[in-house]
Amino acid sequence: MDIIAVTCNNCGSRLDVRLDMRYVTCGFCKSRLEIKQRSGSFFVRTLESVARRTEEISDGMEILMLQNELEQLDRNWASELKERRGDKNHRSVDFTIALGRVAAAITILATAMAFALWNEWDKSLFVIFHILFWPIVFFTGIGMYFVWQHHLETERMEARYKGNRWVLVRRLVEARAKRKRALNEQNAVKVP
DSSP, rough: OOOEEEEOOOOOOEEEETTTTTTTEEETOOOOEEEETTTTTTEEEEEHHHHHHHHHHHHHHHHHHHHHHHHHHHHHHHHHHHHHHSSSSOHHHHHHHHHHHHHHHHHHHHHHHHHHHTTSSSSHHHHHHHHHHHHHHHHHHHHHHHHHHHHHHHHHHHHHHHHHHHHHHHHHHHHHHHHHHHHHHHHHHHHH
């Protein structure tokens, strides 16, 4: 077997290794080294630095993925909100409640007037009035119920969105802090 001499990148000691070896551990500083060959020359690369660099890239990818996930969540929520509030057949909660109150007030006022004028009115007009106005109040009430349910569902969806967003922002802050700590540790090691 052919033996080559390489130098440890960490402590500088000479290492004699077989030509067919790809990895070696320094007998002096215990650094794990990878033996590389390029254009007939041999050199070593410290695996810890490769692992550290891989971890840095992994941390950066995690941050990017969290940012993308956060942006996707925001886009989906904006789209859902636009769809829920932009429906042409959907009246706002305030408008529907106001309409219901007006219809109920007119019906109650007209009923009170009808009772006050009972003797002067034709009783058939009173019946026609009730046939026309009380269903309006009834169906307006049903409409108010469904609009209110739609509003409550939108609020529940918004609460889920805010909760999911908070979790993502928290994970993103933690990932950035982890990366900053790793960079600070790396810089502290380099400074003599």
